[in-house]
Amino acid sequence: MVELMVEGKRTDGRGPYDLRPLKLDVGIVKNAAGSAYIEHGKNKIIAAIYGPRDIHRYGLTVERATIRCRYHMSPFSTDERKAPQPSRREIEISKVIRDALEPSLLLENFPKTSIDIFIEVLQADGGSRSASITAASVALADAGIPMRDLVQAVAVGKVNGTLVVDLSDIEDKEGEADLPVAFMLNENKITLLQMDGKMTVEEFKTAINMAKEAAAKIKEMQKQALVSKYFGQGGQTR
Numbered sequence: 001m002v003e004l005m006v007e008g009k010r011t012d013g014r015g016p017y018d019l020r021p022l023k024l025d026v027g028i029v030k031n032a033a034g035s036a037y038i039e040h041g042k043n044k045i046i047a048a049i050y051g052p053r054d055i056h057r058y059g060l061t062v063e064r065a066t067i068r069c070r071y072h073m074s075p076f077s078t079d080e081r082k083a084p085q086p087s088r089r090e091i092e093i094s095k096v097i098r099d100a101l102e103p104s105l106l107l108e109n110f111p112k113t114s115i116d117i118f119i120e121v122l123q124a125d126g127g128s129r130s131a132s133i134t135a136a137s138v139a140l141a142d143a144g145i146p147m148r149d150l151v152q153a154v155a156v157g158k159v160n161g162t163l164v165v166d167l168s169d170i171e172d173k174e175g176e177a178d179l180p181v182a183f184m185l186n187e188n189k190i191t192l193l194q195m196d197g198k199m200t201v202e203e204f205k206t207a208i209n210m211a212k213e214a215a216a217k218i219k220e221m222q223k224q225a226l227v228s229k230y231f232g233q234g235g236q237t238r
């Protein structure tokens with residue numbers, strides 16, 4: 001077993017409740033309707049939004065906007081070169097990210113359109129799906145898509161028998177459980193829930209509460225990033 005917890009500290013010195021450093025920038029891609037760049041731990045991810053754009057394709061929903069999402073890892077994002085074509089994992093993550101964001105958006109405002117979410121992982125460090133959701137929700141707000149609430153995600157896991165928030169890459173790979181959760185806190189809703197590994201029911205309940213507390217902290221950073229872009233650092237109109 002890999003030692004992931006020594007005297008209450010994790011391999012990177014964090015306590016069980018500590019998030020990795022998180023930085024968010026809004027509006028970094030000129031040609032997108034909205035965009036965000038996130039550094040969460042060593043994850044470096046760009047989310048860019050196109051749309052709402054008119055679509056006239058048979059089979060697409062006409063009453064509201066259709067969300068399409070592509071999560072892509074660049075070949076240089078992982079320790080070993082990743083093949084550039086979409087893997088099964090990327091296809092799955094694209095779907096769960098779309099499902100995590102969709103309930104937050106007022107899609108009925110944009111009938112017969114598509115809203116495209118492009119996510120490029122430049123560097124991956126465990127929890128890249130969670131960081132992608134956090135960034136994409138901010139990018140959607142930057143694109144001016146009306147929403148019920150910002151969505152943010154974080155993984156809680158179990159390492160050497162201890163529940164910890166915001167798994168790093170090694171904790172993700174070597175830990176006993178990995179539970180990524182996304183929230184719409186205003187509505188007290190969970191929009192993503194996946195689990196690898198095992199937890200007891202009690203641990204699961206505690207883990208959800210830990211994730212919720214972490215999500216509240218991340219939401220403040222999302223709001224601050226948007227305020228910085230639109231009103232300058234101090235929240236004043238530019």
Ligand code: ADP
Pocket residue numbers: 078079080082089124125126127128129130169172
């Ligand atoms: P998440 O990034 O959401 O935690 P996973 O649990 O599937 O997603 O992956 C954990 C980590 O494993 C990723 O963040 C990345 O660092 C690494 N990883 C994923 N896919 C590959 C790959 N094809 N090659 C090398 N490393 C990968």
